[in-house]
Amino acid sequence: MLKIYGRANSINVRKVLWTADEIGLQYTREDWGRGFRPTTEPEFLKVNPFALVPVIDDDGFVLRESHAIVRYLAAKHVRTDLYPAGLARRAEVEAWMDWGQTELHQGARAPFLGLVVKMPAFQDPKMIEFGIAEWTRQMEMLDSYLAGHGPYLMGEDFTLADVPAGLSVNRWFSVPFDKPELKAVSAYYDRLAERPAYRRHGRNGTP
């Protein structure tokens, strides 16, 4: 059976849990990472020498990196609705996923770690302010895009493109700071919440 390594409150583990539930997979999960067993323990380093969650063990096949994992699971279970078979559409999904993990996530890091996790290394107000400005800029672009395209990032249907963005949107609404009103992003957040798997692993009260 599929085994998922990683704490269920990690944004990257949640991508895997959400996708696994969308596919309808059975799995076991073991808590590793901040607040649980450290990923620097030798037992964990055997599955990921880079000491990060998530990792999966799929009947002996071990894989790290959340985006590689969700694409592997969707491809393995032939979920072309989530991860299209056509090269061009597939590449567009991948572009959204890359954007979600780079441009969109970069700004979110300091406000989340500073204001929610309260990590001592992220208490510089200038760093938090800079992160908020960058995160807001990306979210405003997302808002304009959704207003003109939507209802999902790839158009009519939910795909893996929505997984990284959907979790960032949940975090955006959950981290306490003054935000502009983003109507299309709010509607997208409500639309995603129609999905039981997103309510379990995305919009579940955890930032």
Ligand SMILES: N[C@@H](CCC(=O)N[C@@H](CS)C(=O)NCC(=O)O)C(=O)O
């Ligand atoms: N690029 C990696 C990033 C993984 C990552 O940053 N994981 C964080 C949790 S979100 C982690 O393992 N932090 C250390 C810890 O929890 O101890 C992925 O997408 O899987």
